[in-house]
Amino acid sequence: MVKKHMDGINKIERVLITGGTGLLGIALQQSAPADVMGFFNYLPSSSSPVGLPFPAMVADVTDNRQMEAVFKWAMPDVVIHTAAIGSVDFAEKNREETRKVNLEGTKIVAALCDDFQALLIYISSNAVFDGRTPFYSETSPVNPINYYGQLKVEAENVVRDSCESWAIVRPILMYGWPHPGERDNPVVWWVRSLENGSPIKVVDNVFSKPLPVWSCAEVIWQVIRQGRTGIYHAAGRDHLSLYQFALHVADVFSLDAKLITPVPDSFFPEIAPRPKDTSFDTTKMEMELGVKCIGIREGLIRMKIERAGKP
Ligand SMILES: NC(=O)c1ccc[n+]([C@@H]2O[C@H](COP(=O)([O-])OP(=O)(O)OC[C@H]3O[C@@H](n4cnc5c(N)ncnc54)[C@H](OP(=O)(O)O)[C@@H]3O)[C@@H](O)[C@H]2O)c1
Structure with missing residues (x-):
């Protein structure tokens, strides 16, 4: 079956972001190309999604019925699946809960993407690697050493096996200002x-090669814009x-x-x-996507300016 996005991205696209209140979910909304029609879901427990640019709907990624309702509402061409339990330590200690969100939730999102013929951009992690032999490229073998990383590998396999159209973006340690009440970095x-x-x-x-969150968002938008599929690593320069x-x-x-x-x-x-040391080789990010790696000082200075600009 020919997927909608494969014709090239030259029309208004409907993009659904899962976990739209998270660090990356917000950066994606703030940097979305003007011709994107965006939507996101959030948990009822989320701090407050007020003030975010995309329209929102409450839905837990572990609830098939709620997620189906979100897909019917957004009718996405592209789904950026950021929703996850992101704390490596929480994941290690709360395995059942983390498995439900990070793996079972991904299964639900992947199956719906296939039903709705949407491209799935799955947000994985540097934690798929064991950290013994940097710098890791997109073809390096995975070998996670903690439970969070193990679930990311399993979820990547779900995406590859159950979706016809997919891309996997693996960010490394991300930083930026989170939405009030959301997880710190x-x-x-x-x-x-x-x-x-x-x-x-x-x-x-x-x-590590720390990555400003807006740079990760740029990688993801370029993957979508350029109609890319496959795996992409995202990291900073230093x-x-x-x-x-x-x-x-x-x-x-x-x-x-x-x-x-x-x-x-x-x-x-x-x-x-x-x-x-799970630091990435960023050749593919720079050469294929044309995204520049941001240095630490450039990233931190931008954070400082952003804060100074807030009331
Ligand atoms: N941050 C990093 O350094 C880093 C590095 C590598 C990979 N990643 C991956 O990148 C992705 C985004 O990370 P992030 O830092 O933006 O995470 P984050 O700030 O912790 O945001 C995660 C989002 O997922 C939502 N969420 C959690 N459980 C959910 C559920 N059951 N149903 C619906 N939404 C749910 C959260 O909602 P609440 O706020 O309401 O809980 C939040 O909106 C994640 O997949 C993470 O594993 C992150």
Whole structure:
């Protein structure tokens, strides 16, 4: 069957974003091309979806009937499935609940995408890799070392096996300002702690290429715009430890770097195992999609400007 989007993206598209109140869901709405007609779903427990640009409908991705109603309302050509439990530590400790949302929810969304002949963009993660052999390309073999990563691999397989039209975008550690009341990311947590004068301990033996959330949104819109399918990695330009990242945050936000102490990841034995370095090879993102990798300072300065611009 010929899919609607495969004719090329040169018409108004109807795009549904699951988890539209999340960090990425909001960035996608804020950066949507003008000719996109967008919709999103949110949970009744969500902080407050007021003020977001797309119209919204309450629906839990684990509820087939609710999601079917959302699809009938949005009649999407494209679905960006961001909704998930994103905390690696929560996932490790609350396996049944996380499996229901991250895997069973993806099965529901994937089946509906096939019914509605919509392209599914599934948001996976760098956590599909074990972190032993960076830099990972889209063809590198997966080998997750925590439960969150294991579910991402299983969900990717569901998407590949049950959808005719799909793309998988794997973001690495994302940062940006979340919607009020939504989940924090390390930058927000570090800024808040340092502003309060609280000392923080940051791991210096886990490395990443942190990604501003708007850059991830740009990757996704380019995948859609260019009618791409397959796997795409999304990462920032700079490769550094979390401790080095925190030092940049202190510097850009003019906060006291002396409050930051480097520690090895073994300092936090209670948290889920983290891969040491899942940093991506970004050749495909840059060459095929034409999206520039953003450096740490550029990303943080934009966050600082965004905050200064808020009332
Ligand atoms: N942030 C990162 O560094 C990162 C890195 C790699 C991959 N990812 C992946 O990227 C995607 C987006 O991440 P994010 O940081 O934007 O996540 P987020 O800020 O935690 O947002 C997740 C969204 O999913 C919603 N959600 C959770 N359970 C749901 C359910 N049962 N039904 C409907 N909606 C539900 C949340 O609603 P509530 O707010 O109401 O709970 C929220 O809107 C996720 O798939 C995540 O695994 C994130």
